[in-house]
Amino acid sequence: MDPSNASARISLRQSADPRLVLADRVRQLYSQMPTAIISTLIVSALAVYELREGRYIEILWFWGGLVVMLTLMRTVLYLGYRRSTDKVGDAAQWLRWLGISALAAGATWGFAAAVFFPSHADQQQVFIAFLLAVLVGGGIAIYAVSWPIYALFAAGILFPFNYVLATFGNRLFAEIAFIVPVFYVINVGIAYRLNRVFNSGYRLRHAYGKLTDDYSALNQRLERQLVELDEARRQVEASGRKLALFAERSPIAVFEFDAHGSILSANPAAETLFGYSAAELIGRTGTETLFPSSDRNWIGERWSDLIRKREPLFGLRTEATRRDGATITCEWSLTPLVNAENRVISVIVQGRDITQQLEAERMKQEFTSTLSHELRTPLTSIIGSLQLINSGVLGDIDKDVLELTSIAERNGQRLLDLINDILDIEKIESGKLALFSEPMLLADMVTESLALNRGFADRFKVRLAATGELPPVKVNADRKRLLQVMTNLLSNAAKFSPEGSTVQVSMEMADGTVRVGVGDNGPGIPESFRNRIFGRFAQADMSYTRQKGGTGLGLSICKRLIEMMDGKIGFSDRSGGGTTFWFELPTHR
């Protein structure tokens, strides 16, 4: 026998649930009870009939009554078991009851042997001995599923009988009394062997049953997984088709590299950008094919770094060489694809030609620079000349002329404001606006801004005034830029307030921040304009803009500047009309 098969069977048997095996054994024992009861009644009736001639007829009737009572009790036990709802949980208890009933049945027969064997003649004695042998032998078939129960049953019969044989005073019977225990042991041994065979059989049956259940469950699970896998495969295929389509139609060059930097695939945009066909690119080393020799070392180092860290790299700008030798500037995104074992399968490399973009940026910067110089220089002459005329240092001027030159000066200033705003926005958006923040007393800046803007407010016959105490709190801010914000808020408030009114400036402390508010008495902010008031070129009403002046860039610049200083800006309606624009800055400790 193959030892591995034997051990597999042992392991299989051990996998059976012992509770279920016990319940099966008990069921088997109880299933034999009707046979046992009927057999007992028949044999008992036969015994009564054969032994009726003896001296102890009363005892015989008593014994007959005992058998009937015991039979009734065993019937009740059998019916009780049949009606039991938890045959598995209560199996041990039912087994104990059956053991007691078997012992009682055996003892009843033992009693008969002990009483009737000595009192009857030889013929009946042979009958009794034969009857007992049949019972002991038949008991094996009934109780073999539990050898201890059989041992109890047989002991109940044979021990009293053996005692009688041993003490009868007959040599032959004394010799038989020596053989009976051997007979008992042999029978119990047979019952024990049968018990083991039964146990093994039950265990195997349950183990196979469990295996079948497990197999069935496994089969169902496998079927479910197969369905899921099939769905997943369809999705992966669909994604693959989508990805392939994206790569094919993408205006961005897409390469797939292996971990060593060799090209595995290239999309049509990559072919167009670099002037090679995909077939020519596949298998080539990327650094040697796509980059100028002067850059290969550092690009190779970045590649090694990427493979080691297994982290994507975005926005890498390099010079790249086309097949025709032309040099372009590319911006790359590199994404390593890593499998479950943390091994780099390949790297997806997306490249975009930004040569023209960089040129456009350079031109934009040049334009901005030119705008700055070439517009400011003539404005210096225009505004400067008008200021000199209007200041009166050149002598008295006709009133009408003065009015016109004042208009010219004011509009020159508007043009200058517009240029300054556009330059500021350009600097902010290109990230080139540098702030020079330092701890400063906010109240001083507020007071200075009021002084600087009073002249402007006078033109609109509006007063600027601080409300309440200005607390001596410090903030970390760029003084010049904060003055620009205040100037913007104050000039807006003055422009949109009615003549004779007062623009009120306040400072309030709140939990690590300080809020500066500029309250006007204007018409308020229309509902439709509220969510875009801090946007670029934001004006509620263009006709109003022309009337009041302003570029619509001021609040957008203020918002960016305040945010760059880690603050917030907003507005709220004032009770009784008008609007308060405010900004908050963290206090400096």
Next chain:
Amino acid sequence: MPAQPLDRICYVEDDEDIQRIVRMSLERVGKMTVEVVGDPLMAIDRIRAFKPQLVMLDWMMPGLDGPALFAKMRATADVNELPVVFITAKASQRDLDDLRAMGAVGAISKPFSPKDLPDQLRAIWHALP
């Protein structure tokens, strides 16, 4: 602070309109004596001859721009000690910081106010050690 009040200024600027406005501003409003130089290549000789208390330089000029002229002045005897103020429409804050590091005493942005220009220059003059 210098003991003398500021009244002699040399201004190097290629734009004739701005030359005239600055001259008017400093002469009429500031009551100063002004020497305007249009050609930056002639500037050092003219400065030497005029002996100003303070020199104003435009930033962008043909032939020799303001920073280059400033560097040349710093390397030329007689004019290397003169305080220099830049008037510019273009310089970034970083450029101005660099010039201050080289020894420029101030910078005024274009467009400036002719009414305020003399006072701005006097404030710079009084702030000198």
